Amino acid sequence: MTDATKYLSHLELGEPDKTFLDSNELIINMGPQHPATHGVLRVILKLDGEKVLGTECVIGYLHRGVEKIAEHRTYTMFNPYVDRMDYVAAVSNGLGYCEAVEKLLNIEAPPRANYIRVILTELNRLASHQLWLGTHALDIGAMTPLFYTFRDREEILKIFEKYCGARLTTHAFRIGGCLYETYDGFERDVKKFIDSAPSKIDEYEELLTTNRIWVERTKGVGTISAKDCIALGVTGPVLRASGVKWDLRKAQPYAAYRDFDFEIPIGESGDTYDRYLVRMQEMRQSLRILEQAVGKIPEGPIMAKVPKVMKPPVGEIYHSIEAPKGELGYFIVSDGSTQPYRVRVRPPSFVNLQALDIMVRGQLVADVIAVIGTLDIVLGEVDR
Amino acid sequence: MTPVATTFFFYFLAAVTVISGLLVITQRNAVHSALALILSLLGQAALYLMLYAPFVAGVQIILYAGGIMVLFLFVIMLVSIEQQQKEEQFNKLWVVGVLAAVALGGLFVGVYVKGKALFSGPVLPFSEPSNTQQIAVLLYGNYMFAFEIASLLLLVAIIGAVVMAKKRI
């Protein structure tokens, strides 16, 4: 058996026929280098003509041993590493890690820090969804939304750069709060962005939502039921589009989310079109949160009282937040020393990627690419 | 339309048609044979033009060269990828083939020589600009029945092909 068939043994594959076009079943490799797999993802497809019978994802091409590195760094030293996992939504990664360690140390970030955290995280959610929209539309063939979303994402990245000096891997938060005070004009910049953003989102919707080619490419494609989602542990917009109203910002509120009033958009059928609509609505809800937050940032310190040498008590903690891609969880085991005994990251993309097999069974090859796009995976997070 | 250099074009096109016809049967590669057949059909279309039958020439290009030969090429390319190299070029019974071709040729020549008076001379019964109209009048007038039967035959063939291929979709 060839190397590829070894992976697909669970699909009961026979010996592929000799002549290429006579055979019914075909194994095709969407190799690690592919314009549409959003990173180094290898997907082995078993096809019957044009229909997909089964898939196998081969991951690990971006594995950097982040969790192992964590065992040899102090808690503060490990903070910059978490940005590099989901490099598109680095602020969320940092938020989850800092909050997890704060829970372990039993300290609470002051309210002003929480508000700043919420503002930056929601800005990051918008940026992540905009990047998702651009690349997803590009995979399906619409070239123009990519440039529009990247142009609008620039505004957010400029705010990040002014705040903490970095655009993408921001390392914005510290354990116990934020390091940097908001710069002069922070509220003004965010308000300007909030004012201009709704019309931009309307622009994207105008291009795609009622476009019959878009609808035909996405409706009924990659459907997954709520039961399957829960069984596989899929979270995030994928889960919400299948009809389950579950968002950690409302179910287990963290940071300052209790103070804000926003809705959780859900879909009905769990296909690609619903996921698209859910994410567009989420962008609008993020703007709503931002509007509420930026007006009333409380005064006060931005950093809690944190010991200089962090030695958390022996114990373990699991803390999860709602990252743009789903539930991002950190399971930290402390053995009393300055370095954690184990940091296990529960990346949303890794768990969501399992759903790829169910979603593309019976669909055509061109849909595989649309489904990978709609799952919104980032390989840095999948492989860590 | 005043004719220009008729003799030269006739011999040139006749040579193209005949030589590419010979190439069809002598090429080892099936795809090359199909391409030679396309060339032969295009040469025929040009000969139709010279006979002041532009509509037939146009239809020959659309249907034969642009439709049927594409079908031929599809089939050749999809089916015989492996076997084409192993085909034997000429049959062992080539002597019989040559004799049959000579006999047929003699028959054609005999028919032409004996029955030359039956073929009308170079005077056209219909004028060239109305070639399309005249064909339409004949086809939908005198030969309407045959036309309908032929289209019914094609419909049956299409339905049969779809039914046979359906389960592979």
Next chain:
Amino acid sequence: MLDYITSYLSDTVKVTPGQVGNVFWIVVYIFIVFGGVSVAVIAMNWLERKALAHFQIRLGPMRVGPHGLLQPIADALKLFTKEDIIPSAADKLVFWIAPLIILCASFTTYIVVPFGPTHAITDLNIGILFMLGVSSLSVLGVVMAGWASNSHYPLIGALRSSAQMVSYEIAMGLAVVSAVLMTSLNAAGTGTLSMIGIVRAQQAQHVWFLFKFFPLGLIAFVIFAIAMIAETNRAPFDLPEAESELTAGFHTEYSGLRWSLFMLGEYAAMIAVSSIAVTLWLGGWMRPFPNALTGDTWDAVFSLFPGLTFLGLAAICFVGVARMPKHPYFRVQTIGLAGFGAVLGLIGLVLFAPPVRDRIQDIYWFVAKVGVFMYLYIWYRATFPRYRFDQLMKVGWKVLLPIALGVLIATAVWGVLV
């Protein structure tokens, strides 16, 4: 000899050189038309990159020549000098012939394209049939290109491409037939297949076929407009040649000059089918509003348009010159753009001269209408996502074909009853 050459120039001749039989002028026209098409393809290449870029909020080529005007020439030079790679297991003869077939098929259709009542290479009396037939020969080129590459993915891409082209040819043909039907609504009761004859029929019936038997003419035009985009493998029907899908398209293994021949053939085919659409439905070389705004004054007003267009383009060039950065590095570009603007302005001024003004009318309006279609092609590419292959075939067979049949029958019934 001289008499033969100048026999076409006399005033009594009112037909194309092909009909007169003057070989010299046929050859001259062939050179002019083919040269014009080549220039149009180069201009289309530049326009596509610039317009697509501006749709996507970026600038496009700016460095090679002022505002990228020399970019297509630089691309052509680069492609000429590239190494000619032929896959070792490929069939050399077929590999070599395939782009030539597409190129020849696309260019041969231009011999009947009517730029004016006497401005065509010839006027076959099966004009439209000839154009459709010869453009269907490019399917052969596509299939051969895919097969000759001797690789699975180009073969699949070629088969898909050719299946798509063949499917949409049917809808195209039916739409064309309903337009040809409309030419027969005259006193003699006979229509015509000749391209010049179709435009003359629109002239005689005082209506563009787009508006005839409203909405039937419009629907037929829309069907043809959609089918012609699928026929030329352009967005949104360009799945066979999209990069982000599995099959990489029939021209994967072609590099350098051969690949540029494919692009040349594709753009030429785009312009050819747009010419068909313009001739059949948009009145060919007739100026806008030939019946609503008649009379000598309106004729004079509309005859100013060619000169005004070129002067407008020259004005845009000079605005660009004014906006160029004032830096020594940009001196050459500024001078180049100013020179280009000056040339355009001179052409505009020449087009104002009365003898030129009368002769250039037909050609100008025809080319302007085809130019609108070219811009639409680029607009579609920027806006629409791609159709999946089965959806594409569904649209061709299950949507366009029945509607085209319906329009054809309705046109025939309306024409007989009214």
